[in-house]
Amino acid sequence: MSKFKIAYIHQDGLLSGSAISLSHLIKQLDRNRFEPIVIICSEGPVRAFFEKLNTQVFCAFYKRFGTQPTPAIYNANSYYNFLALLNKNNIKLLLDNIKPHLVHVNDKSALFAGRDAFNAGYKVIWHLRSSYSGKRSYLQYLISKTIIRNHSNHLIAISEDETDGFEDCKGLSIINNSIDMKEAQSIRTQGSTFRSEFNISK
DSSP states (O other): OOOEEEEEEOSOSSOOHHHHHHHHHHHTSOTTTEEEEEEESSOSTHHHHHHTTTOEEEEOOOOOOOOTTOOOTTSHHHHHHHHHTTOOOSHHHHHHHHOOSEEEEOOTTOHHHHHHHHHTTOOEEEEOOSOSTTOSOHHHHHHHHHHHHHSOSEEEESSSGGGTTOTTOSSEEEOOOOOOHHHHHHHHTTHHHHHHHTTOOO
8 A cells, every 4th residue: 555645845945943843753754654744845954854754854945934023015025025926837847757646734924835736626724823923914814824724625733823813714723733752751750850840849
């Protein structure tokens, strides 16, 4: 039986909290049934980080569309966002080569990669990751929200805050953030040690 391929579109090449969260998710996959593949938009330390998990990594060099906080309309970064509207990337060509059964977009800023994956006919699950709170440009917020709403089969968030702008979507789930279960279980047994070290009463 062929494995179920999941392409994870990650928003940058940096080793950040979202990358660590994604790594915990990948670690818990049954490799006899699932094959994870990570797509990044720029080279960086995150490539080696995921490759150590026995995961293929591809770089698609797509432009990001920042939304947290959305840059003010007069800020130079807002022009980079608008330039990203003209972005022509090789996401479709790459996905057609990989042939995943599912595409997981790991952040709102991978806006056009997620859009192009959906338009290419792939099932897209979009992790909303962060809210639009603090936005300085309603236009850029509207662009981001509209594209995500119209180019996803399902939306996921790890808290109610992340559902900002998508509360009425039927395909929305609030799930627990992925963690290293073995490490979490180990830490649970060390509560008294931590309380003693930091002088915290029960």
